[in-house]
Amino acid sequence: MGFLDSLKEKALEASEAVKEKTTSATEAIVDTALKIKCATNWHTGEFNNEEGKPECFFSKVCPDCGKYITKTKHFFNEPPVIEDPNRCYGYRVCELCGFKQSDYFHNYERADKNEQCVIIERCSLCGHERFGKPEHEWIHNREGDAFFKICRDCHIKIRVYE
Incomplete structure (x- = not known):
């Protein structure tokens, strides 16, 4: 039985060696991923108010890279x-x-709608204007096998896929 015991021992040693290599490769991948995460300023940890600082000042230390990060919420x-x-x-x-x-x-309010159905907003205090989002009035139409929606105001036509 000495041969089988020797074979069993060598198999266990080989298994441990594979396990070590797998573990070190996994650790290297995790370490690289953490470095990339932190290099792109995607840090973990929770922001807390620091003692002696105003209540609008928050900070944290990233547990992965140790970077001290601050933010304010005035x-x-x-x-x-x-x-x-x-x-x-x-x-x-x-x-x-x-x-x-x-x-x-500014205090913007809806003022008008242009020919492309884009909302024009105007400041009620100084008159400054800016463009808002388009607001269409859609009607639905079928042409053969195709379905379309058409704006009643600006007549833009968009195919609807079902």
Whole structure:
């Protein structure tokens, strides 16, 4: 029985060697995937408020690469202060940390619809206009075996596949 015992022992050794190589290859793949993930700024971990920092300041340390990451979520409860009413330009202040954010603060409302059915929005404060999304009024039509939808206003025709 010495030969069979020897053969069994060699088979176990070979099995362990294969298991080691498989484990190290798997670890290398996982390590590479984690490096790629972190290199593309896709870090894991949960953001928490840091002690001694404003409530709008959050940070985390990525457990995979150890990078320290911060973000802010400012709290703007008060309406903006408009400095230039002709352009709706002004600022607002974070109630938690005092951060001053300057920007345009338009109040857009639906004003019109152009010949391509694109909504035109106009600021009720300064008159600035911008394009919104198209809004079509569809009717459905069948031509032979094909189905179409046609806009009542701009007459664009789109084939509908069923």
